[in-house]
Amino acid sequence: MTDRPNIYAATPIDRASLRRKDEDWLTQAWLAPASRVLPVWQSKSFVAGPPEAPRAVLLPAEGLEAVPIFLGLMEDGAPLFAVDLSMVEEPDALPALQGRGRFEDLRATGPLMPEGEAALCAYARGMVWWNARHRFCGVCGSPAATAEGGHVRICTNPDCATHHFPRTDPAVIMLVHDGGDRVVLGRQSRFPPGMHSVLAGFVEPGESLEDTVAREVFEEVGLTVTDIGYRSSQPWPFPSSLMLGFTARATSFDIDTGNDELESARWFDREFLRTHTPDESFRLARTDSIAHRLIREWMAEG
16 A cells, blocks of 8 residues: 555645634625636636646636635645536636636546545535536425535524534445456446456445444445455546445355346456456556555555
């Protein structure tokens, strides 16, 4: 395991959470000439530069008519916000954006961007997604007003007044090996052609992370495991998960995918993974995923 953070992790800002309750300060921060904005449009990030080396674009707040979401303070102390422009049919036509960049899928651009910028775009995407989907109270159905710089939604019904907070769904993702040179990889029908990945699943109420690892492995491939060990984690705002990476050693070896959770799964040996040229018959999970990191770390250990 290396100390290098996963892609989309380690945002290079001070989140300044204590400032979120200060409405006057937030207003002044938004109006400050030094403030910067990360626009998001239909879950896409605003980038510029060549396709092989995109960079996140930080815009001045002037000319952007949207509810700001406070992200934090940059290294130079400048306030950083996100805005959702999804209601605009042609955002590139906005004067504040014209000629400054383009909106791209973060899954495509993230692995090519500087790590800090990819992390900021992921943070902005996650906060915009949560706010867009919590405009109404989940308790009584009344409109929910934004508060604390976009980090809280408060029900406007005085008889309810429920406070809603950004949700992150914990999910385990685990590399299952045989204690030697074999690892289990599977694929779902929605994967791109040939793509194989490690196993994963959401944590259920009343489960420990280790319980979830064992349950998901058994449900997906019919194997029992031991020696469950934590590796690293990754924020995954696609749309709102936190991926918790593990390894586990199998204590049974006959794979069974009869419950239809996976299209297929089988054992792969280390040498095959090292020597196979990616093609439509087999390729690893995308490079921005913790799945890819777990596989690469395991390959390097043997």
